[in-house]
Structures are given as C-alpha cells and as structure tokens.
Amino acid sequence: MNSQVRHSQIANHPTAINASLDLVAVSKPIATILQRALCGEEITEQEGTALFSSSGNDVAAIAQCADIIRQRTVGDSASFVITRNINFTNICYMGCKFCGFSKGKNDTDAQLLSMQEIAKRAQQAWDRGATEVCIQGGLHPDLPADHYRKILQSIKKQVPQMHIHAFSPFEIMFGAKNSNMSYKDFIADLMEHGLGSMPGTAAEILDVEIRKQLTRDKLTTAQWVEIISAAHQLGLPTTSTIMYGHIDAPHHWAAHIALLREMQKQHRGFTEFVPLGFVHYESPLYTDRKKLKLNVRPGPTADENILMHAVSRIMLNGWIDNIQASWVKLGPNYAQQMLRAGANDLGGTLMDETITRSSGGIHGEEILPADMVTMIQNSGLSAYRRDTLYTKLQSYPDRQSVNLIASCSGALT
C-alpha cells in the first residue's frame, strides 16, 4: 500500500473533533479508560495496550479525548522551531536493519562533512532565522575520539548563540567508548563545549526482543535508558521518540511509553515525545524481509498513526506536555491532522532532511516557517514559533504575520 492511499484514509477517517467527548458509540472498556483519563488519573500500561488495540468508533473517541487533554495542558496553540538538520556523515557500520541512510566508506555516495562545512551550514541556518541546529550522523569507524567535541567547537566559534541539539544515545555510546570515558563524563565534556540538548533518537522500541531484530541489540534498552538518564542527571534536556509500524505491536508501544513516563518521573528531562512512523520503502528491514524471515509491516496504518499520537498524549498526561507530529514521516497534511489528535507541535523546518529521504521518504527536505504557521492555523489552533526548550519566541495571530515570515525566508546557497 503506498503512502498516498494511507493518507487519503486519514482524510476520510471519522475522527471529527467535537468540543466534548461523546462516549455513546464507544465500547464500554474503552469508555471507562477515557473517563479515567479525563479525570486526570494515570492510565496503566495494560490500559494503554487496550487503547492501542482499538478500532472503529473507539479510535475517534480516543483522538477526541487526547484533543481535550492537549487543550487542557497547553491550550489552543501549537508550535514549531526553525532548525537545520546537519547530518555530518552517513558512513556507519552498525548495520541497523531498518536504516536506509548508512553507507560504507567506499560507497560513491558516502559523505563526511568537514568542520568548515558544518560551521558554514550553521551560519547559513542562523542567517535564515534558525535558533537550533540538529546534528546527528552515522557511527563512522575512523572518527577520532574528539570529533564530536570539535563539531561543537566549530559551530560555537562561528555562531555562538546557536542552540546545538546533537548526538543520539548511539553516538554517545560510540563516542564515550572511543574516548575511554563514562557516559556521564563524555556528556559533561560535550556540555562544556556547547551541547544544549540531545535527541532521544535510537530508542526505536525499548524492548529487548524487538531491538535484537532491529539493531542486533548493539545499543540495548538498558544502555539507552542509562545514557538518557545520565544526560538528565547532568541537567541536559533530551527529546524522546518511538519508531513504530514494523515488527512491533500495541503492547510494545504501551510498555515503551510507560517506561518513558517512569524516566520522566525521575528527572523531568524530556522536553517532548516524538512518534516516528517506520518508513519502509527503501529500508532493508522491509526490502529484505523474506531473507530475514521477519513479518515486517509497511509502516503504520492510518488508525495506528492517530492512536500513537492520541494514546501517548493520554498516557503521558502530567509528565510530558509536548507531543510532536513529524511532518517528515507523516507528510504535512497528515501531520496537521495529528494536531487535533493529541499533538501540539510540528517540529522543525529542517532545511536539509536526509535520513528519512534515504529510506524512501517522500515528504521533502524542508517546510518554510510560513507553511508551518498555515498548517497550525488550518487545524484551528494559534501558531507560535518556539526555541528548542519550548520557550515561546513569536506568535502569529493572523495571516499577515504569515506573510512577514514568508518574506524572510531566503534560499540556501
């Protein structure tokens, strides 16, 4: 099934958001859970699994419940951040089966950006209004131990005020090992050199068996938790993510979100939760599924996308306030619809998205700020531009303000 069909399913989905939650057509067990959620009670992992396993009218009701909780938590507004993705290398030997991004050293399209090029791209982003650069790369076997530190130094020297959101837990594990340092010491050193926050990527599904299939368990669930917890203990905020729609199932999703919730109770270090649907087109996990003897699905269904944003909003209520809809994975129209199913953020403008495109993603490299504002306004919410840590930077109350930021968007050289 191609993504266009999947997206049109959403357009026709009966999820019409009403002001109040009508539970008449909802199955009794789901209605009971939603009533508890609306009373502010914590939804258990088992209840989360039940919500994730829903279909039909129940899906619409879960989305409506999430929309109400979103409204209570962050009001009738949604946000975006002007950021640039800089993927400094695609050379990687980890061999994660779902990854269409990594290349061998001698591949013709292998790439390792120089420090000058990274700094130049950060400067270009700053000149276009970016407040953040997001830096991630493959685990290049020949990287010197201080490579990550040098990236930070190069950017800070060029653009001192730029927020650097960088290095997945996989990269932290790799860099700490190369540097003979503990995770905590390695992260503290990066913070001293300008690291402002970390992406909580490489989480995939925090389940031992699923991770064995996806990543050969090279970064285990325990290591992911240890690295993120180390960052939080040091006062470094991170995002949190899930990759869903491959060999996973509802009980994995509920367990994953329950684990993130427990981590948040410990240190309050997560800024947001970002569901990332599996993009299958050129992912070896999907293209080689027969050889791998795995029953791999071609990404999430329409209902699963709605449920992921809605149930995460419901389960994380009171703990993680920001649920991001990824336009890169979902496409702009679909991401916009998630703003009325629990999400309150559209993420970054990105400027040079490459990781998802490498797996066959079809939603482009960039969304202009003006388009972000339009998407949010079209969903019936008011738009604001934020920084990485969700500080409000600029509100866009009307269409005229959209035109103003549209005219500020020059072309990248």
Ligand code: SF4
């Ligand atoms: S997901 Fe990251 S660590 Fe895994 S193969 Fe791809 S680039 Fe390497």
